[in-house]
Amino acid sequence: MSEAVASTPAAPCAVCALLRRIAGGVLPVLTVVATIVALWYAAAIGLNRAWTLDQAQRQGVELTAGEILADAMSQERPVLPAPHQVFDELWATTMGEPILRERRGEYRPNPRSLFFHAWQTLAPTLLGFAIGGLAGILLAVGIVHNRAMDLSVMPWAIASQTIPILAIAPMIIVVLNSIGLEGLIPKSLISAYLSFFPVVVGMVKGLRSPNAMDLDLLRTYSASGAETFWKLRLPASVPFLFASLKVGIAAALVGTIVAELPTGARFGLGARLLTGSYYGQTIQIWSALFMAAICAAALVATLGLIERMTLRRMGLDR
């Protein structure tokens, strides 16, 4: 790489720029990924070889080092699956399975498809995030404009986050079930429960970010409270809002997955985790975890894109 650059020192060629960009950005990232994968393989072999050796001893077979290595990386229920096993499982349950399959003459969702399960989790996550985000913004507006709310709401919001979600989720499900709500809505509400908090905190900070001079300026125009809100506080809060929305949407996904655990849900990433743990299907658990991570990354990246477009339009992105 450096030779290629060195051979044409003065020429500002596109290839050189590309190579330099690769050297500057992609190489370090690849190095980190490669290191993680290597450590992962080492850990998988270290953790799984005990079982391999145990099996060999029972059968009275002597194994070579190569055989131990190969077996430790290809067990059906390893303590820690090797990266390629997780990847194979991910591939087989996404690309290898149709999302819909035909049954008794009609097309229904295919419960073997991880995309189907991911969607079962994503839909309540998005709804819950919408509810939580909106609630967070409204609460923040109330806190900033009403002294009673400022004193009363924030302690409750903080208290709500100190309760372990795993403890309160089953109760929410049971209560909602008794009034006839099941499926999407209870999951969304638990997801909203986790996602509203960062939005409240970030939005309050954002709405209070204008300094005394910014506020005095509007006072010299005899601006009303509503005008101060729409023309100053709200636009000033946008960068804060996006930062907290990114935290909130990741929390919303966690909330949905947690909501799927105690209810014996049959579909969704949480359900995959649960059934995986019933049957010791560690590979299935890990692939569901990876799918959850991919979903979270995609959600956060999408918000990041919207953030950049919005801030650029507002002239705040330099």
Add this chain to the structure above:
Amino acid sequence: MSMAAEAVAKMATTAAPVIEARGLDLTFQTADGPVQALRDVNLTIDRGDFVSFIGPSGCGKTTFLRVVAALERPTGGTITVNGMTPDEARRQRAYGYVFQAAGLYPWRTIEKNIALPLEIMGFDRAEQARRVDDVLRLVDLEGFGKKFPWQLSGGMQQRASIARALAFDADLLLMDEPFGALDEIVRDHLNEQLLALWRRTEKTIGFVTHSIPEAVYLSTKIVVMSPRPGRITDVIESDLGPDRPLDIRDTPEFLAIAHRVREGLRAGHAYDD
């Protein structure tokens, strides 16, 4: 003090004064006890005056401007702006206020920033556009309307903030150290422009500054203040005439006034604290 008050009283001539303060007191209640920011301030500002307020930090010059703007409430005495209370005057859009920093909203373009008071005051869109064009020309920023504030230099930003204060045609312009954060050369240039603007628009200007040359160069009247408690120690009439090239600052007349301002500052200032 009383001499100054008498001089001021004599000055109040035919036209009704724009600002009239009588025995004005303002005490702030702070955590460390009461702080007297203004004590027995008597001042009359007539239409068309360019009045500078000069004095060390804590002398109450900014506080006085904020009282005029109804951003602070006096605890004693009376003050009228165009014959009304400061609150009423503000509702009548009596003044435009220029702060120490430009204070342009970063998410608004320059023209949208200038249109901000016009939006709040309910001008229609066509009128907003016309006025924005007018004041942009007045401060020499034609063609910069579509830029965002960060794309402009500090001096240009401050000019935009002056344009914003001029946009709704207030007769009174209150400026709180508007050029304090700018370098000397930009400052000289803006002072020249401000003087030209004042001559052209015949507005009344109240101008807070730390700088003696700036005060003498700009003003028809210089109010010297001193701290703890904030009070007026001298009011100096400056008769340098309307045409003031920058090199007027080397003339004996200019230096004589500057000397008197310096003496006033020295007399009012306790150097031991």
